Amino acid sequence: MAKIKKNSHKVLYRKYSYNIKYIMMFLTVMFIAFFLPKQPRFRYEFEKGKVWMNKDLISPFSFAILKTEPEVSTDKRDALENLLPIYRYNADLINVVEDAFLNEFEVKWRGATFEETDREQVRQSAVNLLKYIYQKGILAPQPKHQKGAKYYDFSLLNNNVSKVVSSQDVFTVQTALQYFTDNFKATDLRIKDLVINLVEDHLQPNILFDEKMTAVVQTNTINSLSTTRGMVQKGELIVANGNVVDDETFQKLQSFKETYEVQTKTIGDSKLVFLGQIILVGFIVSLLMVFLYMFRKDIFADNRQLSLILLVIICMLLALTWAIKIDLPSLYYIPFCIVPIIIRILFDTRLALYLHLLVILIAGFFVPNSFEFVFFQTTAGMVAIYSIRNLVKREQLLLSALFILSAYFICYVGVALLREGTFDEIEWINFAPFVVSVLLSLIAYPVIYAFERVFGITSDVALIEVTNTNNKLLRELAFKAPGTFQHSLQVANLAEAAIFKIGGNALLVRAGALYHDIGKIENPQYFIENNTGVSPHDKLPYEQSAQIIIKHVHKGIEIARKHQIPESVIDFIKTHHGNTRVDFFYQSFLKNSPEKFVDENIFRYPGPIPFSKETGVLMLADSVEAASRSLKNPDAQRINDLVERIIDYKLEQKQLDNCDLTLKDLETIKLIFKTMLMSIYHVRIDYPQTV
Numbered sequence: 129m130a131k132i133k134k135n136s137h138k139v140l141y142r143k144y145s146y147n148i149k150y151i152m153m154f155l156t157v158m159f160i161a162f163f164l165p166k167q168p169r170f171r172y173e174f175e176k177g178k179v180w181m182n183k184d185l186i187s188p189f190s191f192a193i194l195k196t197e198p199e200v201s202t203d204k205r206d207a208l209e210n211l212l213p214i215y216r217y218n219a220d221l222i223n224v225v226e227d228a229f230l231n232e233f234e235v236k237w238r239g240a241t242f243e244e245t246d247r248e249q250v251r252q253s254a255v256n257l258l259k260y261i262y263q264k265g266i267l268a269p270q271p272k273h274q275k276g277a278k279y280y281d282f283s284l285l286n287n288n289v290s291k292v293v294s295s296q297d298v299f300t301v302q303t304a305l306q307y308f309t310d311n312f313k314a315t316d317l318r319i320k321d322l323v324i325n326l327v328e329d330h331l332q333p334n335i336l337f338d339e340k341m342t343a344v345v346q347t348n349t350i351n352s353l354s355t356t357r358g359m360v361q362k363g364e365l366i367v368a369n370g371n372v373v374d375d376e377t378f379q380k381l382q383s384f385k386e387t388y389e390v391q392t393k394t395i396g397d398s399k400l401v402f403l404g405q406i407i408l409v410g411f412i413v414s415l416l417m418v419f420l421y422m423f424r425k426d427i428f429a430d431n432r433q434l435s436l437i438l439l440v441i442i443c444m445l446l447a448l449t450w451a452i453k454i455d456l457p458s459l460y461y462i463p464f465c466i467v468p469i470i471i472r473i474l475f476d477t478r479l480a481l482y483l484h485l486l487v488i489l490i491a492g493f494f495v496p497n498s499f500e501f502v503f504f505q506t507t508a509g510m511v512a513i514y515s516i517r518n519l520v521k522r523e524q525l526l527l528s529a530l531f532i533l534s535a536y537f538i539c540y541v542g543v544a545l546l547r548e549g550t551f552d553e554i555e556w557i558n559f560a561p562f563v564v565s566v567l568l569s570l571i572a573y574p575v576i577y578a579f580e581r582v583f584g585i586t587s588d589v590a591l592i593e594v595t596n597t598n599n600k601l602l603r604e605l606a607f608k609a610p611g612t613f614q615h616s617l618q619v620a621n622l623a624e625a626a627i628f629k630i631g632g633n634a635l636l637v638r639a640g641a642l643y644h645d646i647g648k649i650e651n652p653q654y655f656i657e658n659n660t661g662v663s664p665h666d667k668l669p670y671e672q673s674a675q676i677i678i679k680h681v682h683k684g685i686e687i688a689r690k691h692q693i694p695e696s697v698i699d700f701i702k703t704h705h706g707n708t709r710v711d712f713f714y715q716s717f718l719k720n721s722p723e724k725f726v727d728e729n730i731f732r733y734p735g736p737i738p739f740s741k742e743t744g745v746l747m748l749a750d751s752v753e754a755a756s757r758s759l760k761n762p763d764a765q766r767i768n769d770l771v772e773r774i775i776d777y778k779l780e781q782k783q784l785d786n787c788d789l790t791l792k793d794l795e796t797i798k799l800i801f802k803t804m805l806m807s808i809y810h811v812r813i814d815y816p817q818t819v
Contacts, residue, residue: 161405192356217286221334222262268333460561463568511535536562586694611657623749640700647684670717707735744787
């Protein structure tokens with residue numbers, strides 16, 4: 129069996145990198161198209177109060193005119209107001225009350241000193257009155273049904289037969305007791321008091337409110353209400369070209385649109401709709417890939433970064449699909465501005481704006497008033513990008529949210545005035561979805577952190593964290609190799625000033641400068657800036673000394689990865705010496721052992737050479753700062769010659785061949801290095817004397 133070589137998967141990955149891109153593109157297009165709504169889209173856009181700019185619209189089929197929401201709400205309210213509450217008559221309750229009354233009556237009568245001959249007459253008279261009262265009914269009134277009046281009508285349900293009854297025509301517990309008191313006759317007042325007290329104890333309503341039945345009737349009544357008013361016949365003119373879309377016409381158009389969308393769900397070919405979505409989404413994704421290939425080759429070449437961008441597109445369009453599926457009241461609840469925020473922080477302004485426009489263009493096919501939607505989201509996205517030029521403070525995200533909300537507000541007021549022509553008609557409650565959307569956009573901060581970890585992308589926020597000199601690794605460098613730490617700080621200042629002037633990522637350069645010599649934590653005494661006495665190299669062969677010096681690059685990469693330093697910062701560790709020689713030990717070897725064969729690779733750094741402006745500037749700053757320490761009496765001329773010599777030497781050694789540094793950039797870098805070194809060494813400039 130053939131043995132699989134170590135890292136063969138990386139070789140295969142590089143070999144089939146382009147194939148992977150095409151697979152990612154295909155899966156993205158299919159995934160998005162699969163989940164997008166499948167009904168054909170209504171072709172016309174219309175707004176109330178605007179002129180109908182399309183051709184005359186003739187109805188291709190008959191359809192009912194839908195009522196407006198206020199009309200439906202009014203109908204529901206009127207129907208509920210006219211619906212009587214339902215009460216249920218309990219005919220069996222009299223038997224329970226009568227038995228309880230008679231049992232207690234017998235006990236009370238025996239305990240009293242009344243004549244036994246009167247017992248039956250009193251008993252029967254009380255029972256007859258109770259039966260009459262319960263036959264007429266005792267109501268348990270509900271204050272909510274009275275609505276401020278003394279009496280109210282209700283539906284009385286008895287043996288599944290309903291009739292309308294007024295509360296005035298039945299008893300309450302109080303009126304029933306009063307009726308009994310007025311009509312019960314007894315020769316002995318003690319007997320009357322006894323019976324009335326017993327009746328008062330046992331009286332209870334037998335006409336009770338049936339809340340469940342009332343709710344069922346209310347629901348059925350509301351469901352039975354018509355949601356339409358009138359019809360538009362087939363062949364009838366809905367709106368003519370040039371006419372203003374008034375309230376009536378707007379409702380006809382809205383009804384036509386909803387009927388059309390319902391019919392096309394059953395009539396239209398969903399497969400062809402799916403094909404149309406594949407074509408459109410595929411075209412949009414292809415435009416994105418062409419853009420990356422032409423203007424951001426670094427991202428195009430990195431499938432990991434490319435997958436992040438495609439994932440952001442998928443997630444936003446899935447959120448849109450989900451909102452449409454659950455019939456979200458407003459699609460403006462979706463935080464579309466989270467896309468430009470994330471892409472701006474992780475990549476750049478141009479890509480953020482381009483990607484945001486592509487997402488909005490796709491979404492525009494599935495939202496009502498698509499032009500208005502695209503206008504709102506495009507302007508808000510542009511403001512989001514402008515407001516987060518560099519995310520270096522947490523409050524910037526909150527300020528960005530405030531700016532986005534302001535952009536939405538300006539657009540909302542402008543569009544409302546354009547449509548209504550008055551402040552009085554603006555529906556301010558409809559601005560609430562924009563507020564929610566802006567609040568949801570704040571989740572960009574934790575999402576960015578997650579993307580950094582998963583996809584290995586470094587944002588400015590991450591760079592700020594690693595450049596904090598109080599973090600564990602830099603504190604260890606300052607303690608174990610203080611000379612190297614001071615050297616790194618000076619290199620950071622030089623490189624940052626230079627890259628800021630010529631254009632580049634100053635924060636990345638500073639991070640790279642602080643960590644470029646982190647490998648010197650191991651064996652710091654072998655490096656001259658940390659040596660305070662006899663050099664340990666004096667006892668070592670030149671080849672071994674060179675290898676110890678070179679090793680700090682490999683060790684630095686190892687230490688940085690162990691402490692999870694971003695790869696973009698580790699690139700500075702790899703490239704800050706390029707593939708140059710350790711010339712001091714190389715020349716010493718040649719001088720002291722001319723007869724020996726020398727393998728130059730022993731004295732040469734592994735590389736690679738710098739491949740960006742940032743890594744190139746750091747190499748120059750590192751070499752210039754280190755060499756400047758050897759100047760015994762630094763003055764303007766010596767510093768000038770030093771900077772010129774070192775940068776020219778790097779050019780001769782072809783260390784800057786892969787950088788996109790121009791000759792103009794190099795002249796600017798030289799000037800900045802000379803100026804800053806003169807300040808560091810307090811060199812006075814000789815000014816010409818004036819006459």
